[in-house]
Amino acid sequence: MKELTSEHPELEKQIMETVEAGNVLDDTQQHEQALIYYDQAWGMLPEPKTEWEIASWIASCHANAHMELGQYALAKPWAELSLQTRGSDMNTGPLIELGAVCMRLEQHDEAYSYLHQAYEYGKERAFQGCPPDVLHYYKEQRMKRERS
Numbered sequence: 001m002k003e004l005t006s007e008h009p010e011l012e013k014q015i016m017e018t019v020e021a022g023n024v025l026d027d028t029q030q031h032e033q034a035l036i037y038y039d040q041a042w043g044m045l046p047e048p049k050t051e052w053e054i055a056s057w058i059a060s061c062h063a064n065a066h067m068e069l070g071q072y073a074l075a076k077p078w079a080e081l082s083l084q085t086r087g088s089d090m091n092t093g094p095l096i097e098l099g100a101v102c103m104r105l106e107q108h109d110e111a112y113s114y115l116h117q118a119y120e121y122g123k124e125r126a127f128q129g130c131p132p133d134v135l136h137y138y139k140e141q142r143m144k145r146e147r148s
Contacts, residue, residue, distance in 0.1 A: 001053035092118040
């Protein structure tokens with residue numbers, strides 16, 4: 001992954017400000033308005049967009065806003081992009097995010113796979129800050145699979 005800072009520092013600053021403005025709206029339950037800012041930020045990224053490390057953050061914000069709106073099918077491609085563009089394997093957030101999206105879409109094998117990868121890396125600590133039902137779901141799925 002490439003960082004915008006070295007090649008386009010002013011553009012990175014503009015993108016960060018745009019995403020942060022969206023995050024303020026998202027934090028106040030104005031998810032549809034936040035998506036407008038996230039779309040703008042995504043549009044600012046130079047091509048190919050998936051080569052930039054900041055793409056993961058923008059994609060994750062998109063996914064989260066769609067999740068809050070109950071738009072799980074719209075959240076999934078953004079969650080997949082967030083995982084694809086994450087800067088480090090140590091970052092389990094995109095795995096949990098995509099697992100949660102798949103869980104809501106009742107795509108159980110896929111959900112379990114992503115959540116299991118996160119659990120294997122960080123155990124329960126990896127799930128701190130995510131909705132409690134996600135870890136509960138993972139544990140239930142794990143027990144079912146160990147029994148069969």
